[in-house]
Amino acid sequence: MRALAPGKIILSGEHAVVYGKPALVLAVDRYAEATISSNAESRVHFELIDFDENSSLTLQALRELKGRLLRNYQMFLNGELGIRDVLKKPFHLFEFLFITLIDGLQLKLDRGLDILLHSDIPVGSGMGSSAATLVSVLKGLAAFFKLNFQADDFFAYGLEAEKLQHGKPSGVDPYISVHGGFVRFQNKQAQKLVMPRVPFTIVNTGSPQATTGECVSFVSEHFATSPIWDDFEAVTNKMQYALLAGDVLDVQRCVRENHKLLTTIGVVPHTVQNFIRDIEKAGGAAKIAGAGSVRGERGGMVTVYADAIPTDIVNRYGYELLRVKGEPNGARVV
Known part of the structure; x- marks a missing residue:
């Protein structure tokens, strides 16, 4: 199962969107890609191709990781930990998303999974690489497990995971990756706009x-x-x-x-x-x-x-x- 999710560019409203002000956000033709397949083991294997990093954990180990990450996030909210220290490794974000989805929906996993992640969205540069990768994983898992997911479901799970990386995100990154197009985004709500014609x-x-x-x-x-x-x-x-x-x-x-x-x-x-x-x-x-x-x-x-x-x-x-x-x-x- 293979899924794609686009990155984005904010044309106006960076930072202000965190404070309830509008942002103009355009999805762009750079993509994160998740490929999901089953394996004969009882472990979930993540491979971040662009970082040459991988992990392989049991469901129990994933649950323990989730608990640690949630405790770290609470420490961040309490002012006891910097946001950079909530996640120790890049793939922890996607492992958290996976186990949150599995346990949240009480899904049965009778075999292991291989989850390969790749992106041509520049990392850490304002184009929503992390959110697009999260959304691509969600889209792939929803298809793999034949879930009846709506756009709001993808957005909600993506936003929940994104908090671990960005602290108090506006939600604009997962929203535009789920929906595409050009929107005015404010207070986690979006108004669809005509695609802009002004070149940049x-x-x-x-x-x-x-x-x-x-x-x-x-x-x-x-x-x-x-x-x-x-x-x-x-x-x-x-x-x-x-x-x-x-x-x-x-x-x-x-x-x-x-x-x-x-x-x-x-x-x-x-x-x-x-x-x-x-x-x-x-x-x-x-x-x-x-x-x-x-x-x-x-x-x-x-x-x-x-x-x-x-x-x-x-x-x-x-x-x-x-x-x-x-x-x-x-x-x-x-």
């Missing part, structure tokens, strides 16, 4: 040193009660109208304003700020398209809106251009 380019500035969870925690500590989130909402509203109208100049104005707000909350590394400044000097506009980073000089993905792809500027900084387009469809079995 994705630039990878490198994997951030800080995780999404760490960035969210940093922003919460310093800006949780700030009125700046109203400014984010106003920009997102203007951006939505500009995108749907296909008004390139207005979109660029919104992007520049959004970038200033993201810089204010401290999630745009200095080198990335310099890159964006050079894009603006050349007549374009750009902003980070994920959590950014509160440490180091790499900020993950940046969306660039310009008349021509600024290859010379990208090369000068040693960054990477990514060719992506919107994906109207969500997770699916293939």
